Amino acid sequence: xxxxxxxxxxxxxxxxxxxxxxxxxxxxxxxxxxxxxxxxxxxxxxxxxxxxxxxxxxxxxxxxxxxxxxxxxxxxxxxxxxxxxxxxxxxxxxxxxxxxxxxxxxxxxxxxxxxxxxxxxxxxxxxxxxxxxxxxxxxxxxxxxxxxxxxxxxxxxxxxxxxxxxxxxxxxxxxxxxxxxxxxxxxxxxxxxxxxxxxxxxxxxxxxxxxxxxxxxxxxxxxxxxxxxxxxxxxxxxxxxxxxxxxxxxxxxxxxxxxxxxxxxxxxxxxxxxxxxxxxxxxxxxxxxxxxxxxxxxxxxxxxxxxxxxxxxxxxxxxxxxxxxxxxxxxxxxxxxxxxxxxxxxxxxxxxxxxxxxxxxxxxxxxxxxxxxxxxxxxxxxxxxxxxxxxxxxxxxxxxxxxxxxxxxxxxxxxxxxxxxxxxxxxxxxxxxxxxxxxxxxxxxxxxxxxxxx
Amino acid sequence: xxxxxxxxxxxxxxxxxxxxxxxxxxxxxxxxxxxxxxxxxxxxxxxxxxxxxxxxxxxxxxxxxxxxxxxxxxxxxxxxxxxxxxxxxxxxxxxxxxxxxxxxxxxxxxxxxxxxxxxxxxxxxxxxxxxxxxxxxxxxxxxxxxxxxxxxxxxxxxxxxxxxxxxxxxxxxxxxxxxxxxxxxxxxxxxxxxxxxxxxxxxxxxxxxxxxxxxxxxxxxxxxxxxxxxxxxxxxxxxxxxxxxxxxxxxxxxxxxxxxxxxxxxxxxxxxx
Numbered sequence: 001x002x003x004x005x006x007x008x009x010x011x012x013x014x015x016x017x018x019x020x021x022x023x024x025x026x027x028x029x030x031x032x033x034x035x036x037x038x039x040x041x042x043x044x045x046x047x048x049x050x051x052x053x054x055x056x057x058x059x060x061x062x063x064x065x066x067x068x069x070x071x072x073x074x075x076x077x078x079x080x081x082x083x084x085x086x087x088x089x090x091x092x093x094x095x096x097x098x099x100x101x102x103x104x105x106x107x108x109x110x111x112x113x114x115x116x117x118x119x120x121x122x123x124x125x126x127x128x129x130x131x132x133x134x135x136x137x138x139x140x141x142x143x144x145x146x147x148x149x150x151x152x153x154x155x156x157x158x159x160x161x162x163x164x165x166x167x168x169x170x171x172x173x174x175x176x177x178x179x180x181x182x183x184x185x186x187x188x189x190x191x192x193x194x195x196x197x198x199x200x201x202x203x204x205x206x207x208x209x210x211x212x213x214x215x216x217x218x219x220x221x222x223x224x225x226x227x228x229x230x231x232x233x234x235x236x237x238x239x240x241x242x243x244x245x246x247x248x249x250x251x252x253x254x255x256x257x258x259x260x261x262x263x264x265x266x267x268x269x270x271x272x273x274x275x276x277x278x279x280x281x282x283x284x285x286x287x288x289x290x291x292x293x294x295x296x297x298x299x300x301x302x303x304x305x306x307x308x309x310x311x312x313x314x315x316x317x318x319x320x321x322x323x324x325x326x327x328x329x330x331x332x333x334x335x336x337x338x339x340x341x342x343x344x345x346x347x348x349x350x351x352x353x354x355x356x357x358x359x360x361x362x363x364x365x366x367x368x369x370x371x372x373x374x375x376x377x378x379x380x381x382x383x384x385x386x387x388x389x390x391x392x393x394x395x396x397x398x399x400x401x402x403x404x405x406x407x408x409x410x411x412x413x414x415x416x417x418x419x420x421x422x423x424x425x426x427x428x429x430x431x432x433x434x435x436x437x438x439x440x441x442x443x444x445x446x447x448x449x450x451x452x453x454x
Numbered sequence: 455x456x457x458x459x460x461x462x463x464x465x466x467x468x469x470x471x472x473x474x475x476x477x478x479x480x481x482x483x484x485x486x487x488x489x490x491x492x493x494x495x496x497x498x499x500x501x502x503x504x505x506x507x508x509x510x511x512x513x514x515x516x517x518x519x520x521x522x523x524x525x526x527x528x529x530x531x532x533x534x535x536x537x538x539x540x541x542x543x544x545x546x547x548x549x550x551x552x553x554x555x556x557x558x559x560x561x562x563x564x565x566x567x568x569x570x571x572x573x574x575x576x577x578x579x580x581x582x583x584x585x586x587x588x589x590x591x592x593x594x595x596x597x598x599x600x601x602x603x604x605x606x607x608x609x610x611x612x613x614x615x616x617x618x619x620x621x622x623x624x625x626x627x628x629x630x631x632x633x634x635x636x637x638x639x640x641x642x643x644x645x646x647x648x649x650x651x652x653x654x655x656x657x658x659x660x661x662x663x664x665x666x667x668x669x670x671x672x673x674x675x676x677x678x679x680x681x682x683x684x685x686x687x688x689x690x691x692x693x694x695x696x697x698x699x700x701x702x703x704x705x706x707x708x709x710x711x712x713x714x715x716x717x718x719x720x721x722x723x724x725x726x727x
Contacts, residue, residue, distance in 0.1 A: 175575055190519075190520065191519050192622065193537075244557055
């Protein structure tokens with residue numbers, strides 16, 4: 001296999017099969033490790049996301065780089081534990097700097113973050129190029145830490161990864177309620193005597209550990225995306241934090257599978273970018289297609305609302321036309337409607353067709369008439385419109401000129417209960433502020449009869 | 455003025471007042487917010503903290519709750535520092551301080567009120583849930599228990615916060631503007647809650663904005679404008695003179711000089727001598 005090619009050679013299929021048969025046991029471990037990392041990073045990143053400290057993971061990952069290089073320089077070893085501790089130390093120094101600077105200087109938090117991030121990253125890069133120039137053994141592969149390489153992981157790396165990620169996941173499950181409380185309302189948590197500072201430190205430790213242990217796999221540069229993107233995507237799917245975190249961890253694990261696989265099949269491919277790209281695709285899919293909050297759902301909701309408003313506007317226009325003729329059932333033309341209501345002709349035609357389909361209106365060669373159901377609906381809308389106008393006029397002291405525009409909108413969203421309440425509160429006013437009669441609601445018995453008819 | 459003269463005809467007073475503040479000073483950056491505030495509140499009363507915008511009312515509450523640093527002075531709850539009395543005190547923050555988009559439902563928010571009494575990773579027990587349920591029922595919010603907090607009206611949000619404080623089963627309640635921007639029915643519900651709590655001998659301290667209702671809703675008033683203007687029972691302190699002193703603008707020289715003092719760190723130099 002010679003790197004990645006646009007058209008996969010036949011051997012790719014073979015490679016893929018052998019990947020999933022786990023002929024190489026080491027591969028199974030790498031895959032498990034990366035899934036665990038995807039899950040734990042998503043969960044712990046979720047809390048950073050909720051606390052509006054989304055960029056902290058990015059800064060901590062960059063801050064780990066000089067630690068890795070220093071550990072290698074000082075001990076001349078690639079032992080995972082030594083490298084891990086080195087990275088942990090420098091990452092924590094970065095963390096305290098980010099925390100200390102805004103509290104004790106005029107620097108704002110975002111500036112402190114940016115300065116720390118770039119300084120540590122620059123330092124790490126300098127050390128890296130210094131090491132590249134040295135005549136030491138096993139220095140090759142050290143640069144893989146920038147973008148991550150699943151295939152370059154050793155047994156020791158994976159063991160450490162497993163321990164750390166499982167520790168992170170268990171700790172989050174144990175302290176879930178406290179972490180949620182602090183993320184939601186930190187000052188309140190303090191007032192009921194929760195040791196907020198200790199939990200903050202624990203949370204920071206978990207983030208730093210997840211970041212550092214993930215460097216081999218995801219790389220310094222893109223670690224932040226692995227912490228945040230799953231949460232950002234999962235947020236579209238639920239309103240319960242526990243569910244959101246579970247979804248986020250599943251998304252994180254899934255993207256880990258995809259990226260590890262690609263990194264194995266095409267060894268020149270770094271894992272990190274693939275992980276982030278697959279996560280971003282999952283994010284975009286969530287953004288578009290999530291059942292409650294997705295853009296598509298919101299778009300259709302909006303279109304439905306527009307359609308409803310157009311229909312109801314025509315019904316009300318027909319009511320007003322009828323009112324002028326003292327309710328003598330006379331068909332009206334499109335011109336009649338348009339002279340009352342501004343609406344583009346094609347929109348008017350389409351809406352009338354829909355009204356016909358719903359049985360609210362009829363079109364004959366003579367013109368347009370309301371069916372009994374249509375008339376009932378139109379009366380209700382007019383009642384709501386005029387009740388609201390009266391309410392604004394009488395209780396909110398708005399002048400008759402001001403109330404119409406507002407009622408034009410409210411009439412579409414008033415509920416049955418609100419309408420009854422309005423009618424009760426305004427039992428004395430029979431006319432709206434413009435002098436038009438407010439059509440009263442029929443007695444309950446006749447409403448029931450109407451219901452039976454349907 | 456700060457001695458509590460209100461309880462002359464009530465039950466014998468406890469040895470220690472629910473809250474006693476002496477010579478409290480606070481600042482924000484270099485600006486003095488509160489200077490030398492002292493008062494002692496009586497038990498079993500409703501107490502309003504009143505003053506103009508920026509007078510330091512919320513800051514005072516945050517200061518006594520240890521949420522913002524105190525420059526000088528002492529705060530005692532029932533004769534002890536806060537750390538020994540946390541379970542006896544419930545704090546209701548301002549609604550604006552909360553991220554109402556946070557993914558959590560009403561019941562879980564109220565259950566948070568029980569966390570002060572739970573150990574490290576302990577989860578709320580059945581009893582804790584019963585208490586939270588009762589608190590929600592008292593505020594007529596039980597029907598909303600599964601609602602997302604973002605789906606609530608302003609008044610409902612306030613009631614959830616009050617239910618959370620109620621679930622703490624405290625003796626002293628500190629509330630930051632519970633009446634701000636709520637509907638009539640919530641206002642009534644809060645007044646009912648005050649009555650019920652008072653009947654149990656609990657003390658309520660509120661930051662309050664509305665001068666029209668302060669005499670009706672509260673037994674005691676603390677007038678504040680960067681310093682203490684007056685504190686005492688409504689009948690004696692709700693006077694035109696006190697209102698003028700409170701709302702008539704700050705003493706500008708006092709303000710300026712205190713600010714200069716902090717800026718030059720004079721007080722620190724003085725203390726180090």
